[in-house]
Amino acid sequence: MKYQTRKKALILLADGTIFYGKAVGGKEGSAFGEVCFNTGMTGYQEIFTDPSYFGQLMVTTNAHIGNYGTHKDEVESEGIKIAGLICRNFSYHYSRPAADDSLESFLDQHNLLAISDVDTRALVSYIRDNGAMNAVISTEVDNIDGLKEQLAKVPDMKGLELxxxxxxxxxxxxxxxxxxxxxxxxxxxxxxxxxxxxxxxxxxxxxxxxxxxxxxxxxxxxxxxxxxxxxxxxxxxxxxxxxxxxxxxxxxxxxxxxxxxxxxxxxxxxxxxxxxxxxxxxxxxxxxxxxxxxxxxxxxxxxxxxxxxxxxxxxxxxxxxxxxxxxxxxxxxxxxxxxxxxxxxxxxxxxxxxxxxxxxxxxxxxxxxxxxx
Structure with missing residues (x-):
């Protein structure tokens, strides 16, 4: 498997709750936005490029993301619009003959931070119980206090013109x-x-x-x-x-x-x-x-x-x-x-x-x- 020593990563919610995972590929850093989830079994590329998702951290409930790659015509806008991606299993290799690139490469081209190996069932259940809220995904797992300070400055979606x-x-x-x-x-x-x-x-x-x-x-x-x-x-x-x-x-x-x-x-x-x-x-x-x-x-x-x-x-x-x-x-x-x-x-x-x-x-x-x- 690719990236055997991938960096640890986390999701820190505005209420202080933390979920852990691993960074996809070699990308490091942090991404902020409102955390939300999509239950679609397919269409991840269209979701990531949909302007309606601008400024949101997307949790995909489907267990496998990236397994059918990407295609240049399956976009809804110019570039990725989500703030970051959270998934369970990230597929570095794709099997669809019609695909022209891997999802990993597509995310890298648009400089998007993604984390996988997350218990997305638990995370989605938590959002359903407690509501959508601001969050940060980050590879700075030892900087919880600093991330909390930065997250507190992110404006709420209510009242936000995008x-x-x-x-x-x-x-x-x-x-x-x-x-x-x-x-x-x-x-x-x-x-x-x-x-x-x-x-x-x-x-x-x-x-x-x-x-x-x-x-x-x-x-x-x-x-x-x-x-x-x-x-x-x-x-x-x-x-x-x-x-x-x-x-x-x-x-x-x-x-x-x-x-x-x-x-x-x-x-x-x-x-x-x-x-x-x-x-x-x-x-x-x-x-x-x-x-x-x-x-x-x-x-x-x-x-x-x-x-x-x-x-x-x-x-x-x-x-x-x-x-x-x-x-x-x-x-x-x-x-x-x-x-x-x-x-x-x-x-x-x-x-x-x-x-x-x-x-x-x-x-x-x-x-x-x-x-x-």
Missing amino acids: ASKVSTKAPYFFGKEDATYKVSALDIGIKKNILRNLAERDCYIKVFPYNTSFEELQAFQPDGYFLSNGPGDPEPLNEVIATTKKIIESGAPLFGICLGHQILALANGISTYKMHHGHRGINHPIMNLLTGKGEITSQNHGFAINREEAEAHPEIEITHLHLNDKTAAGIRMRNKPVFSVQYHPEASPGPHDASYLFDDFLKNIKSHKLQTA
Whole structure:
């Protein structure tokens, strides 16, 4: 086995609890962030590159990570977005013929600290009981007091604005310029597969920085607007919320996913809150209240919208419920072509359970074009 004398490592939680492991490869140092876990059996490369995970230490519950390597096309953004990786068994060798690199090499290229040989079942159980919290992973196992001091200075996820850290710095285009429909997408942490899904439906997308004004979005003369997924607390995103209000007032079609779902709620005066430990995995059950059908979904969020406020809102209808805890997983406006979901239809764990949401967005666009022609 590679790295027979790997360095000892630890996970120090904000409440002082410690779990031990070993550093992956030869990398040393420390990484800070909010510790969370994902229950997916596959898709680790997509998880690591998902902007929604920016600033988080990822615990993978699947026992083996790295066994199918990496592939250059299986990324959701430019580079790794998680702050660090925690796993049980790290596979230095991979067996998938289609892979073009090992996970170890992929992590090294992006300078990411990872630790393995951790009792991840115990760690995940602890997070489920005590909630997601800040933590540090480190090879400085003899510097507990120093790590505690550094960890105490890391800001809590509640109230933390992170969209600006992952959003594009300048507008860019995606899809075919001669496509039938045009979409202005606000990037608050957008995933590449969302853009692929829109492009496959004959859309030409212009992706804008998170703080773009409505007037700039409108100047593209889009047929519809899109609010992306993303990391952090939605409440500090005042500019995005204000822009969303103007999109709604315009009467144009609007579709939001994940953080975009929370922004849409806030734009309608519905509050959000930090969840105990969030939803992160590819097997979350959702009930579509409009059709009565169930969906297996991919989820990645630590915040949720206030269901009671959504139910009491005269202009809002809850369209989807998470069956595990009955949180609101989808809403739509009653008199406008505006809707959103908390989960990730582009991740396709079903694999096609939620793809209709992109089709619904296109139906709204086509209908609106006919009405305004």
